[in-house]
Amino acid sequence: MNTLLEVNKVVKQYGDYVALNEVSLSVPKGSIYGLLGPNGAGKTSLIRIINQITLPDSGQVILDGEKLQPKHVQYIGYLPEERGLYQSMKVGEQCLYLAQMKGLSKAEAKKQLEYWFDRLGIQGWWNKKIQELSKGMAQKIQFVVCVLHKPKLLIFDEPFSGFDPVNANVIKDEILALKEEGATIIFSTHRMESVEELCDHIALIHKSNKLIEGKLDDVKRQHKTNSYEVGILTENVEGLMYDITQKFTVSPANFKSLNKELKLEIQIGNSLPNELLNLITQRGQVTHFVEKIPSVHDIFIQTVTKKV
Amino acid sequence: MSIISLIIKREFFAKVRNKSFIVMTFLSPLLFVAVAVFVGYLSSMKADLKRVAIHDETGLFANEFIALNSQDEQYKYLDLSQIDNQFLKDSVANNGYEGILVIPKTTTMADLENKIEFISNTSPSMSFIENAQEIIAKKLTKINLENAHLDTLAIKKAQAHVNINIAKTSGEQGLKGLNEAKIAIGGAFGYLIMMFIIIYGNMVMRSVIEEKTNRIIEIIISSVKPFQLMIGKIIGTSLAGILQFIIWVIIGLSLLFAASAFFGVNVGPTAHLAPAIVEHSPTEFAGTAQLYIKELWNLPIASILIGFVVYFIGGYFLYSSFYAAIGAAVDNQTDSQQFLLPVIIPLMLSVYVGFFSVVNDPNSTIAVAFSMIPLTSPIVMLMRIPFGVPWWQLAISIALLFGTFLLVVWFAAKIYRIGILMYGKKPSWKELYRWLKY
Numbered sequence: 001m002n003t004l005l006e007v008n009k010v011v012k013q014y015g016d017y018v019a020l021n022e023v024s025l026s027v028p029k030g031s032i033y034g035l036l037g038p039n040g041a042g043k044t045s046l047i048r049i050i051n052q053i054t055l056p057d058s059g060q061v062i063l064d065g066e067k068l069q070p071k072h073v074q075y076i077g078y079l080p081e082e083r084g085l086y087q088s089m090k091v092g093e094q095c096l097y098l099a100q101m102k103g104l105s106k107a108e109a110k111k112q113l114e115y116w117f118d119r120l121g122i123q124g125w126w127n128k129k130i131q132e133l134s135k136g137m138a139q140k141i142q143f144v145v146c147v148l149h150k151p152k153l154l155i156f157d158e159p160f161s162g163f164d165p166v167n168a169n170v171i172k173d174e175i176l177a178l179k180e181e182g183a184t185i186i187f188s189t190h191r192m193e194s195v196e197e198l199c200d201h202i203a204l205i206h207k208s209n210k211l212i213e214g215k216l217d218d219v220k221r222q223h224k225t226n227s228y229e230v231g232i233l234t235e236n237v238e239g240l241m242y243d244i245t246q247k248f249t250v251s252p253a254n255f256k257s258l259n260k261e262l263k264l265e266i267q268i269g270n271s272l273p274n275e276l277l278n279l280i281t282q283r284g285q286v287t288h289f290v291e292k293i294p295s296v297h298d299i300f301i302q303t304v305t306k307k308v
Numbered sequence: 309m310s311i312i313s314l315i316i317k318r319e320f321f322a323k324v325r326n327k328s329f330i331v332m333t334f335l336s337p338l339l340f341v342a343v344a345v346f347v348g349y350l351s352s353m354k355a356d357l358k359r360v361a362i363h364d365e366t367g368l369f370a371n372e373f374i375a376l377n378s379q380d381e382q383y384k385y386l387d388l389s390q391i392d393n394q395f396l397k398d399s400v401a402n403n404g405y406e407g408i409l410v411i412p413k414t415t416t417m418a419d420l421e422n423k424i425e426f427i428s429n430t431s432p433s434m435s436f437i438e439n440a441q442e443i444i445a446k447k448l449t450k451i452n453l454e455n456a457h458l459d460t461l462a463i464k465k466a467q468a469h470v471n472i473n474i475a476k477t478s479g480e481q482g483l484k485g486l487n488e489a490k491i492a493i494g495g496a497f498g499y500l501i502m503m504f505i506i507i508y509g510n511m512v513m514r515s516v517i518e519e520k521t522n523r524i525i526e527i528i529i530s531s532v533k534p535f536q537l538m539i540g541k542i543i544g545t546s547l548a549g550i551l552q553f554i555i556w557v558i559i560g561l562s563l564l565f566a567a568s569a570f571f572g573v574n575v576g577p578t579a580h581l582a583p584a585i586v587e588h589s590p591t592e593f594a595g596t597a598q599l600y601i602k603e604l605w606n607l608p609i610a611s612i613l614i615g616f617v618v619y620f621i622g623g624y625f626l627y628s629s630f631y632a633a634i635g636a637a638v639d640n641q642t643d644s645q646q647f648l649l650p651v652i653i654p655l656m657l658s659v660y661v662g663f664f665s666v667v668n669d670p671n672s673t674i675a676v677a678f679s680m681i682p683l684t685s686p687i688v689m690l691m692r693i694p695f696g697v698p699w700w701q702l703a704i705s706i707a708l709l710f711g712t713f714l715l716v717v718w719f720a721a722k723i724y725r726i727g728i729l730m731y732g733k734k735p736s737w738k739e740l741y742r743w744l745k746y
Binding site for chain 1: 311314318322326518519522523524525526527528529530531532533729742
């Protein structure tokens with residue numbers, strides 16, 4: 001697949017502290033790329049390098065086939081985690097100013113602003129000062145500022161924080177719409193459920209190193225434990241357990257169901273799932289048989305705690 | 309539109325539209341004029357007449373003081389030599405006397421010199437005491453001369469009064485009093501630069517801190533270079549300052565003229581010259597006044613104005629870079645004090661050097677040295693310019709100032725670049741030094 005952003009062995013040091021240790025990433029065009037990692041892992045340092053706020057000590061960043069250079073700022077839209085706008089400046093004026101900084105002409109900026117204000121239903125805010133808006137309202141303005149100049153690459157750092165569920169949904173839909181229009185999105189968050197929902201690629205950075213990168217499905221495949229959640233209605237529990245434990249590793253499972261069946265999590269190792277299925281159908285009524293796919297949450301915690 | 313001019317525009321309008329800017333701009337000239345008028349009114353008011361009792365046991369001096377009553381507007385002397393000294397002392401407070409001048413009877417005139425007392429419950433003014441001493445000494449000298457049978461008139465004739473005239477090699481006549489005008493002009497411009505640097509430097513710093521606490525900084529520097537932002541901010545703020553200054557000058561002048569027309573106070577150029585002129589006799593008067601005005605026009609007005617602009621730009625930019633770097637290094641204004649002190653000290657120093665060294669001798673080593681050092685030169689050199697400065701000194705001083713400015717901007721930009729992204733803790737000097745190396 002075509003790569004939009006290529007990060008190549010980037011190193012960043014602050015004094016003695018290594019913030020990024022030869023981190024390489026490749027972000028495919030048109031993807032939503034989840035950049036994950038615990039606090040202090042180096043995500044913000046990396047994002048700042050991509051935004052040319054700071055320069056890497058070594059390594060390089062390639063955007064759309066070209067080495068990162070000042071003109072690229074207009075291809076990138078950045079929504080930082082720490083939100084902020086000029087408190088005493090009017091909304092419209094402020095958006096125009098920030099859009100012009102990204103290289104839009106005043107007329108073009110105005111046109112785009114009107115489109116977005118209309119789209120998000122905030123037309124009436126043009127002459128309000130930021131200090132008159134609530135936090136969530138200011139966040140919306142900031143989102144508009146970030147996408148206004150139709151950037152090829154969007155970087156969202158915790159885009160949903162501060163939004164109520166309704167507005168979070170509005171923003172989520174906008175992000176998906178931007179993807180449909182061809183934008184590539186880097187998405188940094190601690191909310192794993194939104195990663196599951198939105199991202200098709202992920203990378204996990206921990207302690208200044210990249211530990212995992214790839215398509216979300218591939219990553220999950222690599223991390224699956226070949227275990228199945230099984231629910232069986234049976235009279236002879238001891239017999240069933242005896243049979244299964246002969247061949248597989250068993251532990252109790254917990255999932256929602258309407259019956260009072262026996263719930264097990266069974267690791268089948270290298271065996272085929274049919275072997276397990278054959279075995280249990282002979283012993284009782286199977287009500288539940290699901291391959292256990294690791295969630296991003298599980299992968300995150302597993303990786304981060306393992307490598308300490 | 310280029311990015312820097314975009315930033316300049318925003319900074320300018322952000323300052324100018326600010327309510328406190330508007331209030332400051334239109335209120336301070338009013339305040340200034342109000343204070344000036346008030347002071348003028350106070351000084352034109354006559355002070356209360358203070359009564360001083362003279363208890364002169366010798367009978368020689370009382371008349372000398374009484375004779376002053378017709379001229380002196382501050383003191384009224386009363387000859388109470390007949391009244392008992394002790395009784396007088398007791399009644400000083402009750403009768404509202406400022407004090408009693410007691411001149412006792414002594415065996416010889418020489419004894420008298422250290423025996424005279426002024427008894428008062430308040431502390432008398434120095435000028436009053438000096439004046440009284442002079443009157444008594446004059447009378448005593450006269451008596452001594454007479455006692456020695458010397459011809460006082462001949463002695464008076466023999467006394468010479470010397471007045472050195474100042475001229476240049478070009479043959480132009482100068483006036484001593486003009487130095488004061490030069491000091492006043494140089495001092496005013498030097499002081500103006502200092503005030504401007506402090507007020508607007510602080511504004512630059514506040515604006516940097518605001519962006520930092522707002523957290524908008526990260527968005528902005530993802531679009532522009534920190535250096536562009538810093539320079540745009542400094543220039544934008546200075547333009548707001550210049551606008552404010554121009555408005556002040558216009559309002560101030562019109563108010564001053566209006567006030568002077570109303571109160572009939574003469575504020576034209578002649579008012580400044582008046583004290584010097586009154587010492588001359590009426591025949592000399594017209595010629596002297598002409599000479600003054602001519603000399604004022606002969607002042608290097610062009611160099612003063614150009615010097616003001618050049619040193620203002622250089623000095624303001626130099627110091628603003630410091631202020632911007634400080635603003636970037638701290639999270640809030642209270643933390644900035646520690647770093648501001650080293651910035652304020654050279655400014656204070658230059659004003660002191662200006663008012664002591666330059667006024668005393670504009671070409672002294674100290675004055676020349678401080679008009680070369682970039683941190684003090686904007687103020688000290690401006691104070692020297694009215695007295696005439698060799699062009700090579702100006703050239704070195706300006707070159708040093710702008711060279712240092714470039715250097716400081718470079719360092720400040722480094723601190724700024726790192727500082728604006730640092731949150732939470734107040735950096736130490738050591739850390740600031742480390743930032744320079746990142």
